[in-house]
Amino acid sequence: xxxxxxxxxxxxxxxxxxxVKSLSQLGAETELVWHDDPVLPxxxxxxxxxxxxxxxxxxxxxxxxxxxxxxxxxxxxxxGGLVLGVCNGFQVLCEAGLLPGALHKNKGLKxxxxxxxxxxxxxxxxxxxxxxTGSVLKIPINHFEGNxxxxxxxxxxxxxxxxxxxxxxxxxxxxxxxxxxxxxENGNVFGxxxxxxxxxxxxxxxxxxxxxxxxxxxxxxxTTPARV
Amino acid sequence: xxxxxxxxxxxxxxxxxxxxxxxxxxxxALGYTGVNGxxxxxxxxxxxxxxxxxxxxxxxxxxCERLLANSVIEAYEVAIGEARTEGAQA
Numbered sequence: 001x002x003x004x005x006x007x008x009x010x011x012x013x014x015x016x017x018x019x020v021k022s023l024s025q026l027g028a029e030t031e032l033v034w035h036d037d038p039v040l041p042x043x044x045x046x047x048x049x050x051x052x053x054x055x056x057x058x059x060x061x062x063x064x065x066x067x068x069x070x071x072x073x074x075x076x077x078x079x080g081g082l083v084l085g086v087c088n089g090f091q092v093l094c095e096a097g098l099l100p101g102a103l104h105k106n107k108g109l110k111x112x113x114x115x116x117x118x119x120x121x122x123x124x125x126x127x128x129x130x131x132x133t134g135s136v137l138k139i140p141i142n143h144f145e146g147n148x149x150x151x152x153x154x155x156x157x158x159x160x161x162x163x164x165x166x167x168x169x170x171x172x173x174x175x176x177x178x179x180x181x182x183x184x185e186n187g188n189v190f191g192x193x194x195x196x197x198x199x200x201x202x203x204x205x206x207x208x209x210x211x212x213x214x215x216x217x218x219x220x221x222x223t224t225p226a227r228v
Numbered sequence: 229x230x231x232x233x234x235x236x237x238x239x240x241x242x243x244x245x246x247x248x249x250x251x252x253x254x255x256x257a258l259g260y261t262g263v264n265g266x267x268x269x270x271x272x273x274x275x276x277x278x279x280x281x282x283x284x285x286x287x288x289x290x291x292c293e294r295l296l297a298n299s300v301i302e303a304y305e306v307a308i309g310e311a312r313t314e315g316a317q318a
Contacts, residue, residue, distance in 0.1 A: 058296070062298070066295075094300075102298050106246065108246065150300060151300070
């Protein structure tokens with residue numbers, strides 16, 4: 001059996017093919033899904049890729065959350081299905097209320113494109129099971145609005161539940177609590193600013209993205225009844 | 229009636245505003261000293277058809293809650309301006 005992954009394409013998405021390539025190399029069946037479709041195909045994992053959905057007009061992710069596919073993505077998440085949002089996809093998930101907080105402009109007001117080191121602070125999620133707590137992953141960032149923020153009360157609850165899964169070793173953008181990647185309360189929705197799909201080949205400088213993408217695939221294979 | 233509505237969206241108090249900070253740091257280079265508290269927001273202008281001013285305000289407020297502002301990081305103000313009756317001769 002193979003994990004089935006749907007990668008949503010918004011007008012302005014630009015990382016969907018990188019996601020398809022890396023997930024396919026890890027053995028998943030992948031499919032691109034247009035944002036205007038009101039239904040998802042039969043998939044185990046939904047990926048919201050990086051880019052500039054709807055031109056990032058008004059705020060990053062603000063318009064994408066109203067794309068017809070987003071109701072189906074929300075339903076998939078509510079059924080416990082895995083949802084992964086990378087960079088702009090993370091911004092969409094926050095705007096859609098599937099993840100807490102919001103992402104605003106980087107401290108220092110610079111667009112940043114560079115390698116970062118990320119500490120795995122919770123290895124007990126479907127997206128981090130291949131890592132050990134405290135291990136460090138090398139994965140690149142490429143964003144202007146990666147400065148994650150939430151109110152102090154929300155942050156406290158998230159810390160208690162270990163929802164801040166990845167933290168920058170050297171915070172590049174001012175994100176609260178060094179947060180680079182967070183999960184929802186159920187742990188099945190994961191958003192991160194770094195791009196794991198760009199770190200799945202030694203030729204590109206790191207294979208650490210496989211730890212995250214491979215964990216999600218492992219989770220599906222472990223928890224889904226065999227299909228015929 | 230058509231109401232001119234202005235929505236001002238600002239970063240919430242206490243939320244860092246990198247654009248405002250950058251402008252504040254640039255001003256002294258032009259000789260403008262003694263300028264503090266620079267904040268940058270958005271002004272969104274709308275023409276809303278509604279029966280009453282209260283209805284126009286309620287609709288604009290709902291738009292702010294659902295789309296125009298992100299309440300996690302932004303605060304908004306709705307100001308209702310001139311009202312115009314459809315078909316009125318200028």
